[in-house]
Amino acid sequence: QVTLVESGGGLAQAGESLTLSCEASGSIININAMGWYRQVPGKQRELVASETVTHIAYVADSVKGRFTVSMDKAKKSVYLQMNDLKSEDTGMYYCNADVLAEYGGRVKQEEHWGQGTQVTVSS
Numbered sequence: 001q002v003t004l005v006e007s008g009g010g011l012a013q014a015g016e017s018l019t020l021s022c023e024a025s026g027s028i029i030n031i032n033a034m035g036w037y038r039q040v041p042g043k044q045r046e047l048v049a050s051e052t053v054t055h056i057a058y059v060a061d062s063v064k065g066r067f068t069v070s071m072d073k074a075k076k077s078v079y080l081q082m083n084d085l086k087s088e089d090t091g092m093y094y095c096n097a098d099v100l101a102e103y104g105g106r107v108k109q110e111e112h113w114g115q116g117t118q119v120t121v122s123s
Helices: none
Strands: 002-007 010-013 018-026 028-039 046-052 057-059 067-072 077-082 091-103 106-113 117-122
Touching: 002 091, 002 106, 018 028, 018 091, 018 117, 028 067, 028 077, 046 067, 046 077, 057 067, 077 091
Parallel strands: 010 117
Antiparallel strands: 002 018, 018 077, 028 046, 028 091, 046 057, 067 077, 091 106, 091 117
């Protein structure tokens, strides 16, 4: 069993900053990549930022220059530093991880999701 737990969401004013954290736990053998997705009602979940274990990072154009993603493999964690927040950054943010883990003696590589943390930015 692999669990991802997010923290750090909340309410912010436009122009302020928030930091999201996500920690993975369970019978993890290796984590290949971790990242953050955002979803707003009525729209598909979209990738905001991600980083591989070799530190190859992706940041969506809509947040480039304002958001920074960083993965700490030793801590099985990923962080999203969000600066200069805008109202359009509002949404539910989900942590995602590509994990190699053991499940009752079997080893599988699967994608896992956290429960989500709400970010609301008021203008």
